[in-house]
Amino acid sequence: MYKTCxxxxxxxxxxxKILLDLLTKIEAGIDFPDEAGDIIDYKVTAEIINxxxxxxxxxxxxxxxNAHFLRDGIKLAIIGAPNVGKSSLMNQLIExxxxxxxxxxxxxxxxxxxxxxxxxxPFVITDTAGIHDSxxxxxxxxxxxxxxxxxxxxxxxxxxxxxxxxxxxxxxxKKSIIDNCKEKKIITVYNKIDIINPSxxxxxxxxxxxxxxxxxxxxxxxxxxxxxxxLTKDKYAVAISALSGQGILNLKKKIVSICLGDNGLDNLxxxxxxxxxxxxxxxxxEQAISAADTAYQGFNCELSLELIAIDISESLQLLxxxxxxxxxxxxxxSIFKNFCIGK
Numbered sequence: 001m002y003k004t005c006x007x008x009x010x011x012x013x014x015x016x017k018i019l020l021d022l023l024t025k026i027e028a029g030i031d032f033p034d035e036a037g038d039i040i041d042y043k044v045t046a047e048i049i050n051x052x053x054x055x056x057x058x059x060x061x062x063x064x065x066n067a068h069f070l071r072d073g074i075k076l077a078i079i080g081a082p083n084v085g086k087s088s089l090m091n092q093l094i095e096x097x098x099x100x101x102x103x104x105x106x107x108x109x110x111x112x113x114x115x116x117x118x119x120x121x122p123f124v125i126t127d128t129a130g131i132h133d134s135x136x137x138x139x140x141x142x143x144x145x146x147x148x149x150x151x152x153x154x155x156x157x158x159x160x161x162x163x164x165x166x167x168x169x170x171x172x173x174k175k176s177i178i179d180n181c182k183e184k185k186i187i188t189v190y191n192k193i194d195i196i197n198p199s200x201x202x203x204x205x206x207x208x209x210x211x212x213x214x215x216x217x218x219x220x221x222x223x224x225x226x227x228x229x230x231l232t233k234d235k236y237a238v239a240i241s242a243l244s245g246q247g248i249l250n251l252k253k254k255i256v257s258i259c260l261g262d263n264g265l266d267n268l269x270x271x272x273x274x275x276x277x278x279x280x281x282x283x284x285x286e287q288a289i290s291a292a293d294t295a296y297q298g299f300n301c302e303l304s305l306e307l308i309a310i311d312i313s314e315s316l317q318l319l320x321x322x323x324x325x326x327x328x329x330x331x332x333x334s335i336f337k338n339f340c341i342g343k
Contacts, residue, residue: 011060012319012322012323013323015052015053015056015057015288015319016316016319016320016323018048018052018053019053019292019312019315019316019319020316022045022048022049022312023309023312023313023316025039025040026040026305026308026309026312027309029305030305030306030309040305042299042300042302043299045299046296046299046300049292049295049296049299049312050296053289053292053315054289054292054293054296057285057288057289057292058289060285061282061285061286061289064281064282064285072122072124073115073122073123073124074121074122074123074124074154074155074259075123075124075126075152075153075154075155076116076123076124076125076126076153076154076155076156076157076255077125077126077128077146077149077150077152077153077155077156077157078090078125078126078127078128078157078159079128079131079146079149079150079156079157079158079159080130080131080158080159080160081130081131081132081160081161082130082132083130083161084130084159084160084161084164084191084192085159085161085191085192085242085243086127086128086130086159087112087127088191088242088243089127089157089159089189089191089240089242090112090114090125090127091242092240092242092245092248093116093125093248093251093252094114094115094116094125111126111127111128111129111142111145111146111149112126112127113125113126113127118252118255118256119256121256121259123255126149126153128142128145128146128149128150129142129143129145129146130143130146131143131146131147150184153184154184154185154259155184155185155186155187155255155258155259156184156185156186156187157187157189157255158186158187158188158189159189159191160188160189160190160191161190161191161192162190162191162192162193162195162239163192163195185236185258185259186236187236187237187238187251187254187255187258188236188237188238189237189238189240189251190237190238190239190240191240191241191242192241192242192243193239193240193241193246193247194241194243194244194246235254235258236258238250238251238254281322284318284319284321284322285318285319285322287318288314288315288318288319288322289315291311291312291314291315291318292311292312292315294311295308295311295312295315298311
């Protein structure tokens with residue numbers, strides 16, 4: 001713990017020094033233009049802020065997030081309409097009968113949570129109640145909890161029944177995805193491919209004719225074939241059978257790949273030495289990044305130094321808060337130390 005605190009103080013101190021030097025030059029240029037001269041190069045200073053402040057601070061935040069994942073697990077939520085196979089998928093992923101599975105839609109009315117380890121990466125996986133239009137007060141509560149789990153999740157497994165025609169898909173589910181899954185990583189899982197006979201090119205096992213139609217006139221087998229063809233091109237989609245286990249290994253690989261990216265596990269392991277010990281520090285760093293980014297944009301747009309100085313001063317103060325420094329830096333004293341003012 002002592003080493004972490006010392007490391008944090010040293011790293012943040014370096015950022016503070018860079019910002020203090022910049023602020024000193026800016027204030028000198030504002031208050032003593034004759035003595036200080038034209039010491040601020042807008043383009044060069046913008047690059048310094050971006051390369052030496054913003055990008056390294058963003059890396060600190062990333063390390064915090066990754067360390068958080070290692071401690072608490074990446075949150076994975078299984079969502080979808082009723083009776084698409086969410087609970088069966090949950091059981092397949094954790095390799096035990098954790099969720100109750102029946103052929104009755106709406107069996108899962110409350111979320112079921114368990115732990116999952118994929119290639120050394122911990123996940124917390126949640127099976128949720130099916131999202132649909134319901135007047136049942138118990139189901140409504142379950143659906144509300146599902147929406148809460150979506151909000152908490154880092155990645156979403158959206159389960160669909162591959163045999164369901166597109167026009168008949170759940171409109172309530174679609175709206176929930178649009179409203180609650182913004183900026184979420186979503187893997188679309190097409191379930192029940194066990195009803196497809198691969199040798200028949202997408203024909204259903206239960207239908208002799210490849211032209212079997214649904215109630216709304218769609219050619220069911222033809223649409224399934226289109227979906228399967230789509231799956232081969234979309235890296236965020238996978239076909240499985242939660243009944244037989246077909247495609248589950250591929251899904252697990254896709255989850256790890258999409259969550260972590262190339263060399264993601266190595267990045268997570270590096271994050272164990274994260275120097276940001278708590279959420280408060282992370283929030284302060286994010287605010288400091290925002291203020292520094294505003295200053296960066298100011299230099300790029302060649303705004304007045306008076307305006308830019310406000311943002312740099314704010315970023316510096318936020319880093320002081322991270323280090324536990326309450327006193328304001330004496331900019332005037334720094335100016336007299338670094339410039340020949342009044343000599």
